[in-house]
Amino acid sequence: MTRKSFLQRLLALPSAALLIGCARSQSDPVDVPDDIRVHPDIGAFGPLDKSLDAWRAIVSEDAFYILFEEGTEPRYSSPLLEEKRRGTYLCAACRLPLFTSVTKYDSGTGWPSFWAPIEGRLGTKRDTKLAIPRTEYHCTRCGGHQGHVFEDGPDPTGLRYCNNGLALSFVPEDESLPPLRT
Numbered sequence: 001m002t003r004k005s006f007l008q009r010l011l012a013l014p015s016a017a018l019l020i021g022c023a024r025s026q027s028d029p030v031d032v033p034d035d036i037r038v039h040p041d042i043g044a045f046g047p048l049d050k051s052l053d054a055w056r057a058i059v060s061e062d063a064f065y066i067l068f069e070e071g072t073e074p075r076y077s078s079p080l081l082e083e084k085r086r087g088t089y090l091c092a093a094c095r096l097p098l099f100t101s102v103t104k105y106d107s108g109t110g111w112p113s114f115w116a117p118i119e120g121r122l123g124t125k126r127d128t129k130l131a132i133p134r135t136e137y138h139c140t141r142c143g144g145h146q147g148h149v150f151e152d153g154p155d156p157t158g159l160r161y162c163n164n165g166l167a168l169s170f171v172p173e174d175e176s177l178p179p180l181r182t
């Protein structure tokens with residue numbers, strides 16, 4: 001499949017248009033319950049200009065490798081694979097909420113998987129490191145690499161956000177979201 005046709009298919013999906021960042025949908029097709037928070041400080045976030053050395057001092061060595069060197073964790077290594085509680089998945093670097101438990105599912109791949117992100121929280125780019133090009137996605141606030149998105153996901157989007165567990169932190173719905181890192 002060509003890049004163009006892939007992007008056209010992504011853009012044809014209302015819920016997927018948000019991840020591209022160049023299209024707007026009038027209604028959010030992902031029904032997030034009110035008790036699952038998606039941001040502690042809505043409207044107050046923008047691109048975060050922080051040096052790699054500063055991030056290196058904050059996150060673990062393994063997380064830094066994933067987030068800022070576009071690494072990939074070993075399959076079946078993330079405790080988040082077994083996380084079944086309702087709640088919010090934050091970027092492990094800047095703490096921007098990226099996913100909710102509403103869209104998490106068991107893909108059987110060995111990496112935490114979601115069929116949609118929270119609207120506007122991810123950016124994408126083409127990744128040609130492997131023989132078959134992939135679409136990389138990252139936190140739109142800090143640029144931290146999260147994973148790759150594929151077209152073999154479940155309804156309603158048909159997308160699979162294959163995420164590194166080390167790039168996320170989970171906050172169950174009965175706990176307060178931590179403040180965004182600045």
Ligand SMILES: [Zn+2]
Nearest residue numbers: 091094139142
């Ligand atoms: Zn981030």
